[in-house]
Amino acid sequence: MAAASPGTSYLKDVRGIALMEFALILPLFLILSLGVIELARFLQFREKLESSASQMLDIVNQNTNVTSESLDNLYGAFPVMMRPYNMEDPPRILVTQIERPPFDPECKPVVSWQYPVGDSNIAPTIPGVADTGDITMAPGDHLIAIEVFAPYVPLVNNGFTRELFSGTRSTYIVHYQHTRYGAFRISPNSGQVVTPPCIK
Numbered sequence: 001m002a003a004a005s006p007g008t009s010y011l012k013d014v015r016g017i018a019l020m021e022f023a024l025i026l027p028l029f030l031i032l033s034l035g036v037i038e039l040a041r042f043l044q045f046r047e048k049l050e051s052s053a054s055q056m057l058d059i060v061n062q063n064t065n066v067t068s069e070s071l072d073n074l075y076g077a078f079p080v081m082m083r084p085y086n087m088e089d090p091p092r093i094l095v096t097q098i099e100r101p102p103f104d105p106e107c108k109p110v111v112s113w114q115y116p117v118g119d120s121n122i123a124p125t126i127p128g129v130a131d132t133g134d135i136t137m138a139p140g141d142h143l144i145a146i147e148v149f150a151p152y153v154p155l156v157n158n159g160f161t162r163e164l165f166s167g168t169r170s171t172y173i174v175h176y177q178h179t180r181y182g183a184f185r186i187s188p189n190s191g192q193v194v195t196p197p198c199i200k
């Protein structure tokens with residue numbers, strides 16, 4: 001029987017193939033695993049943000065009047081509500097009162113005042129027609145709304161992941177509630193009584 005040539009023996013040698021395949025697959029497996037973990041963490045962050053924004057709005061709505069001091073104190077409590085997530089970048093929070101004037105059924109819901117809470121660098125909207133989400137307002141109704149812009153900090157914090165997860169829209173939360181005790185007539189911005197305009 002003729003001996004196999006060295007070249008033929010080399011082609012039939014399969015030792016180390018499994019190790020090579022593992023080395024090729026490992027980076028892809030790690031990327032997929034980190035992606036799944038990051039996505040799950042981001043979804044939990046959004047859920048916590050929803051809950052914290054809802055709690056903050058409920059606290060505001062338990063009062064008959066709001067002041068800049070009371071709203072700023074709530075801003076200081078927001079990172080506590082967000083635990084165990086660290087708010088490395090401060091959230092931006094905007095509280096808005098929306099009214100539909102009662103004296104004319106053709107009047108649309110309008111912003112009567114807006115207050116950027118704490119260190120939120122948000123310019124208040126000039127009173128105008130308001131977005132009420134899915135809520136239908138009858139003449140004389142009042143809503144209080146809270147908008148939260150909170151950046152999400154990924155575990156793998158590089159340029160790509162920050163662009164993917166930290167867009168303004170991806171961490172934007174808004175909640176609406178009917179006011180429990182009527183309109184907050186005194187604006188926390190000026191401390192003056194506010195009368196909403198009728199915009200048709």
